[in-house]
Amino acid sequence: MSWEQQGYQPQPYQQTGYSQPYQQPGHQEGYGQGYGYSGYAPEPYPPEYVEYAQGAAQATAPSPVREPEPEPELAVAAPPTDAEAEEEKPPPRPPGRDRYFDTLRAVALIRVVTYHTFGWAWAGMVFPSMGIMFALAGTLMAKSLERPALKVVRSRMRRLLPPFWFWGSFVVVAMLIHDWMPGRQIVYWIVPLGDPPGNAWAEQAWEILWYLRTYLWFVLLSPLLLKVFRLAPVPVLLLSLSPILVLHFAWEPPDDRFGSALTDLATFLFCWILGFAHRDGVLRRLRPFAVVVLSLAAIGYGGWYAFTHQAETGSYDLDDIPLAQAFWSAGFVTLLMYAKAFFRIDFAWLTRFRRTDRLVTVFNSRAVTIYLWHEIALILAVPLIDQFWKVPAFEKYLPLESQWFMFGVGWILIAVFVLLCGWVEDVAGKKKPKLLP
Structure with a gap:
C-alpha cells in the first residue's frame, strides 16, 4: 500500500534543519508512534529527481481499463432533438377500414343488381x-x-x-x-x-x-x-x-x-x-x-x-x-x-367470419368494376340462358324461366368480369394488379 493510500501527507520542508516535527495524520492505518518516526522530517529531493520520478510514474502507471463498446444494434443513442424526432419518426400505419361502411x-x-334484375319499385324504399x-x-x-x-x-x-x-x-x-x-x-x-x-x-x-x-x-x-x-x-x-x-x-x-x-x-x-x-x-x-x-x-x-x-x-x-x-x-x-x-x-366482429369478410373486401375494392359491368352481365345472361334450352337436361331440371335463375347467372358473369377487368382499378390506384384484392 502506497503512502498516499495510507493517508500520509508530508509537511513542507524547511530550508535548514529539522525543526519542524513530523505530524502523524489522524488515520487509522499507517505508521504510528511505536515505529520511532515521530520526529523525522525528510530531506527534500532534488528537482532533477522529482522530474525523473514523475515521468517514471506516468510510464509505469497501469492504463485505464476500457469498457467494451456495445454492439451497434444494442447501442443507446442520445435522445434526439424535436426536429430530428420529427424527421426520423416513421410514417403512421394506415388505419383499418371501417367494416360498417x-x-x-x-x-x-x-x-x-337486384333492382336491375327484378325491377322492384319498393327496393329503393327498403334500402336506398x-x-x-x-x-x-x-x-x-x-x-x-x-x-x-x-x-x-x-x-x-x-x-x-x-x-x-x-x-x-x-x-x-x-x-x-x-x-x-x-x-x-x-x-x-x-x-x-x-x-x-x-x-x-x-x-x-x-x-x-x-x-x-x-x-x-x-x-x-x-x-x-x-x-x-x-x-x-x-x-x-x-x-x-x-x-x-x-x-x-x-x-x-x-x-x-x-x-x-x-x-x-x-x-x-x-x-x-x-x-x-x-x-x-x-x-x-x-x-x-x-x-x-x-x-x-x-x-x-x-x-x-x-x-x-x-x-x-x-x-x-x-x-x-x-x-x-x-x-x-x-x-x-x-x-x-x-x-x-x-x-x-364498427362491425369489427365481421373479421371473425373470414369468407364474409373476404367478400365484403372484394366488393369494396371492385366497386367501380361491379357497378359498370353488372348491366352487361345481366344482358349477356339472357342469350346464355337461351342456349340452355337446347340442352334437354337443363330444360328439365333447371328453372330457366325464373328471374332468380337469371339473377344467379348474372352474378356468375359479374364474378368473371371482376376477375378479367378488376385489375384496372388496381392500376388506377397505383397498386400491383391482382385478380382479387
Missing part, C-alpha cells in the same frame, strides 16, 4: 342504395381533403376514369358496330361531365352512367362545399334539401344534359353533405330525439309524395320521383350514419 357499400351494390353510396363517398372525400384539394381531385379522377375508359371502349365499339353515329358529344366518353351519348341498342348498358357523372361533379365541387359547410354545419346540412325543392316547385330545369345533371346533384346533395357531417363529428354532437324526429319526418314526406304522385310516373319508384328520392334518402341515410356515430358501430 364497407358492409353498407357491399349491400348497396347487391341491391342495385344511391343515397347511401353518395353519403359514404362524401365521408371519404371530407377525409381526403385534409390534403391539398388539387391533389385529392386529381387522385379521385385518376381512380375513376381508367376503369370507365376501359369499360367504355367495349361499349363504344359495340355501338359503332350496331350503326351508331357519334357526334361531338362523344367527348363525354372521355370525361363524363355530362351523360355520354349512345344508341338505343346499348341503352341498358350506358344509362347507369348518371351515377359516375354525378359523383364526378360532387368531387369537383367538394373543396368549395366543404368550406361552406364548415362555416355553419347544421344550417348548411338542413338547407342542402332546398335545391331539390326549388327545382321541383319554383323552377323546372331544362330537359337536357344540364338539367339532368342539375336534378341529380340536387337530389343527392344532402347525402353528400351528410358525409361531411359524419366526418367532422357534427352528427355525434346532435341530440338523438331531434335526429330521429327529423329523419322520420323526411322519410314520411318522401314516402307520402311518392305514393300520392304515382299518376305522374306510373309508379312509386323513387328513381322516377327526384323529390321523394331526396327526402326518403335523407331520412334513411341520416339514421344509418347517426347510428354509426352515436353507438360507435
Whole structure:
C-alpha cells in the first residue's frame, strides 16, 4: 500500500534543519508512534529527481481499463432533438377500414343488381342504395381533403376514369358496330361531365352512367362545399334539401344534359353533405330525439309524395320521383350514419367470419368494376340462358324461366368480369394488379 493510500501527507520542508516535527495524520492505518518516526522530517529531493520520478510514474502507471463498446444494434443513442424526432419518426400505419361502411357499400351494390334484375319499385324504399353510396363517398372525400384539394381531385379522377375508359371502349365499339353515329358529344366518353351519348341498342348498358357523372361533379365541387359547410354545419346540412325543392316547385330545369345533371346533384346533395357531417363529428354532437324526429319526418314526406304522385310516373319508384328520392334518402341515410356515430358501430366482429369478410373486401375494392359491368352481365345472361334450352337436361331440371335463375347467372358473369377487368382499378390506384384484392 502506497503512502498516499495510507493517508500520509508530508509537511513542507524547511530550508535548514529539522525543526519542524513530523505530524502523524489522524488515520487509522499507517505508521504510528511505536515505529520511532515521530520526529523525522525528510530531506527534500532534488528537482532533477522529482522530474525523473514523475515521468517514471506516468510510464509505469497501469492504463485505464476500457469498457467494451456495445454492439451497434444494442447501442443507446442520445435522445434526439424535436426536429430530428420529427424527421426520423416513421410514417403512421394506415388505419383499418371501417367494416360498417364497407358492409353498407357491399349491400348497396347487391341491391342495385337486384333492382336491375327484378325491377322492384319498393327496393329503393327498403334500402336506398344511391343515397347511401353518395353519403359514404362524401365521408371519404371530407377525409381526403385534409390534403391539398388539387391533389385529392386529381387522385379521385385518376381512380375513376381508367376503369370507365376501359369499360367504355367495349361499349363504344359495340355501338359503332350496331350503326351508331357519334357526334361531338362523344367527348363525354372521355370525361363524363355530362351523360355520354349512345344508341338505343346499348341503352341498358350506358344509362347507369348518371351515377359516375354525378359523383364526378360532387368531387369537383367538394373543396368549395366543404368550406361552406364548415362555416355553419347544421344550417348548411338542413338547407342542402332546398335545391331539390326549388327545382321541383319554383323552377323546372331544362330537359337536357344540364338539367339532368342539375336534378341529380340536387337530389343527392344532402347525402353528400351528410358525409361531411359524419366526418367532422357534427352528427355525434346532435341530440338523438331531434335526429330521429327529423329523419322520420323526411322519410314520411318522401314516402307520402311518392305514393300520392304515382299518376305522374306510373309508379312509386323513387328513381322516377327526384323529390321523394331526396327526402326518403335523407331520412334513411341520416339514421344509418347517426347510428354509426352515436353507438360507435364498427362491425369489427365481421373479421371473425373470414369468407364474409373476404367478400365484403372484394366488393369494396371492385366497386367501380361491379357497378359498370353488372348491366352487361345481366344482358349477356339472357342469350346464355337461351342456349340452355337446347340442352334437354337443363330444360328439365333447371328453372330457366325464373328471374332468380337469371339473377344467379348474372352474378356468375359479374364474378368473371371482376376477375378479367378488376385489375384496372388496381392500376388506377397505383397498386400491383391482382385478380382479387
